Amino acid sequence: MFEPPIQRLVDELARLPGVGQKSAQRLAFHLLNIDEPDARRLADAIIEMRVQVRLCQRCFNVSASDLCMICSDSRREPGLVCVVERAQDIVVVERTQEYRGSYHVLGGSISPIAGIGPEQLRFRELMARIESEDITEAIAATNPTIEGDATALYLARLLKPLGVKVSKLASGLPVGGDLDYADEITLGRALIGRQQL
Amino acid sequence: MRLLWLQLSDFRSYSELHFQPDSAVNLLIGPNGSGKTAVLEAIGYLGYLRSFRGVPDEALVSLDGEVAILRGEVEASAGSHVIGISVPRMGRRKVEADGKRPRRNRELRRYVRAVTFLPDDLNIVKTGASVRRTLLDDVAGDLHPTAIADQSEYEKAVRQRNALLKQEFTPNDQELGTWDEKVAQAGARVHLRRMEVIDLMAPLLSSIYRDLSASDDELEWSYESKWASGQAHDEQTLAAELVTALKQSRPIDLARRITTRGPHRDDPSLRLGNRDGRVHASQGEQRSIVLALRLATFDLLRDTFSEAPILLLDDVFSELDVSRSVALLERLPGAQVFITAARREDVPVGGRMWDVTMDGGQSRVTAG
Ligand SMILES: [Zn+2]
Numbered sequence: 222m223f224e225p226p227i228q229r230l231v232d233e234l235a236r237l238p239g240v241g242q243k244s245a246q247r248l249a250f251h252l253l254n255i256d257e258p259d260a261r262r263l264a265d266a267i268i269e270m271r272v273q274v275r276l277c278q279r280c281f282n283v284s285a286s287d288l289c290m291i292c293s294d295s296r297r298e299p300g301l302v303c304v305v306e307r308a309q310d311i312v313v314v315e316r317t318q319e320y321r322g323s324y325h326v327l328g329g330s331i332s333p334i335a336g337i338g339p340e341q342l343r344f345r346e347l348m349a350r351i352e353s354e355d356i357t358e359a360i361a362a363t364n365p366t367i368e369g370d371a372t373a374l375y376l377a378r379l380l381k382p383l384g385v386k387v388s389k390l391a392s393g394l395p396v397g398g399d400l401d402y403a404d405e406i407t408l409g410r411a412l413i414g415r416q417q418l
Numbered sequence: 419m420r421l422l423w424l425q426l427s428d429f430r431s432y433s434e435l436h437f438q439p440d441s442a443v444n445l446l447i448g449p450n451g452s453g454k455t456a457v458l459e460a461i462g463y464l465g466y467l468r469s470f471r472g473v474p475d476e477a478l479v480s481l482d483g484e485v486a487i488l489r490g491e492v493e494a495s496a497g498s499h500v501i502g503i504s505v506p507r508m509g510r511r512k513v514e515a516d517g518k519r520p521r522r523n524r525e526l527r528r529y530v531r532a533v534t535f536l537p538d539d540l541n542i543v544k545t546g547a548s549v550r551r552t553l554l555d556d557v558a559g560d561l562h563p564t565a566i567a568d569q570s571e572y573e574k575a576v577r578q579r580n581a582l583l584k585q586e587f588t589p590n591d592q593e594l595g596t597w598d599e600k601v602a603q604a605g606a607r608v609h610l611r612r613m614e615v616i617d618l619m620a621p622l623l624s625s626i627y628r629d630l631s632a633s634d635d636e637l638e639w640s641y642e643s644k645w646a647s648g649q650a651h652d653e654q655t656l657a658a659e660l661v662t663a664l665k666q667s668r669p670i671d672l673a674r675r676i677t678t679r680g681p682h683r684d685d686p687s688l689r690l691g692n693r694d695g696r697v698h699a700s701q702g703e704q705r706s707i708v709l710a711l712r713l714a715t716f717d718l719l720r721d722t723f724s725e726a727p728i729l730l731l732d733d734v735f736s737e738l739d740v741s742r743s744v745a746l747l748e749r750l751p752g753a754q755v756f757i758t759a760a761r762r763e764d765v766p767v768g769g770r771m772w773d774v775t776m777d778g779g780q781s782r783v784t785a786g
Contacts, residue, residue, distance in 0.1 A: 333581035339593055367574045367600065375596040
């Protein structure tokens with residue numbers, strides 16, 4: 222046990238993903254040595270992010286206002302949507318600079334074992350957008366896992382009868398991995414060589 | 419392929435083992451329960467990441483240990499690799515190849531290939547289909563490590579579909595259809611690999627059996643499937659056949675809450691002439707069938723990779739008569755072999771002798 226104020230921070234930091242007891246202690250002692258204004262800036266940044274960031278009303282990306290930066294950008298191609306599992310995946314696709322349409326965040330992938338069906342994901346919201354925005358093409362950029370694949374297949378079953386062209390990223394992505402870990406070049410190629418579902 | 423050394427700690431009855439085997443024939447001699455089979459089990463685990471005895475990982479940890487550690491170096495024509503595996507009683511197993519986590523665990527199959535002969539091998543002929551399905555899938559995985567990925571993808575897809583069937587509410591059509599497709603895609607690939615193994619093994623199987631039995635009977639695989647027509651030979655057509663079968667069996671599957679069609683329900687059997695080996699072969703014929711099957715696997719791997727796999731023979735000679743023993747021994751040259759037996763005189767072949775003893779609950783291997 223450390224002095225209570227230090228221990229409190231160590232405990233909080235250790236609750237973060239990927240941070241164990243050891244790194245939590247190292248971070249806490251590092252923060253102990255920074256100036257008070259720096260410490261305040263960090264604390265404020267955390268609070269502001271939490272208070273200001275919500276979900277984009279259109280695509281469910283994280284956003285500081287009702288519409289995220291991508292949805293507010295008028296140069297974005299209408300009629301084309303890239304469907305991802307999580308908001309983090311948008312950043313990964315954006316880094317490739319190969320994509321100019323909009324996004325839709327499902328909030329996960331279909332997995333009956335985990336009790337997640339289409340009802341638990343934002344498919345209903347996507348269907349509403351297909352109609353109201355006159356979307357003609359959808360790209361499934363789900364993770365290259367069995368559940369991600371099934372989610373892409375389900376998307377195709379849903380949208381194809383509506384006349385929407387559905388494709389998924391071409392292979393080249395490591396199977397069993399996360400979109401996160403794919404490097405930009407691989408992912409860029411996968412986007413260009415996307416396969417129709 | 420040659421195992422250069424093997425180190426075990428807290429594995430089965432070994433608190434510590436440093437073993438430097440001979441590059442040809444090794445005879446591990448000791449009474450029952452002394453720990454002979456555990457050495458073979460450990461060698462197999464280095465490549466296949468599971469016990470050939472079919473026990474769960476935690477059974478491998480010694481009674482008073484927390485983590486079993488297996489390390490070994492295997493030399494092959496493509497180079498030598500040091501494999502290290504730690505198996506905790508609880509929690510995740512760690513696997514290393516040459517000091518690094520392999521990108522995929524299935525890469526280990528390229529480093530260690532082994533063919534194992536077990537005393538209960540007769541079950542391959544005698545019991546249900548799952549043993550024979552596993553055997554075909556294992557050989558497919560030896561030939562193409564990507565087949566291992568297809569097999570695990572298929573298993574996962576079937577598990578997901580079953581979970582959907584077990585839900586309280588009747589699943590929606592589109593969602594079930596999605597999993598039909600996913601099961602079919604992976605299932606078609608598993609099926610194709612099995613067919614490839616059967617085709618490649620066919621000539622070896624019949625010629626080895628004829629040598630062993632001195633008869634003209636043809637030994638061959640016959641593959642019974644309730645979904646594959648036998649006419650389709652490409653992935654897409656096969657997947658379409660499986661999707662159709664899954665759609666047809668949907669009412670039954672929904673009632674029984676389980677997937678009743680697919681490679682996991684197929685029955686590969688061994689036929690002798692036109693007889694089913696399970697029902698119509700004598701005990702002696704069944705022994706020859708099993709021996710022919712293992713030897714055909716050995717030949718197939720040796721010919722494919724131009725390198726003999728490691729042979730693990732667990733207490734097999736006590737079960738074989740002289741002519742079958744001789745037929746087996748004729749195939750030993752060139753391979754590194756590990757043989758266990760209770761008594762030296764049970765083994766009709768020379769080699770480096772190792773005494774396996776058990777003292778105070780601890781196993782020991784000493785040069786004999
Ligand atoms: Zn948005």
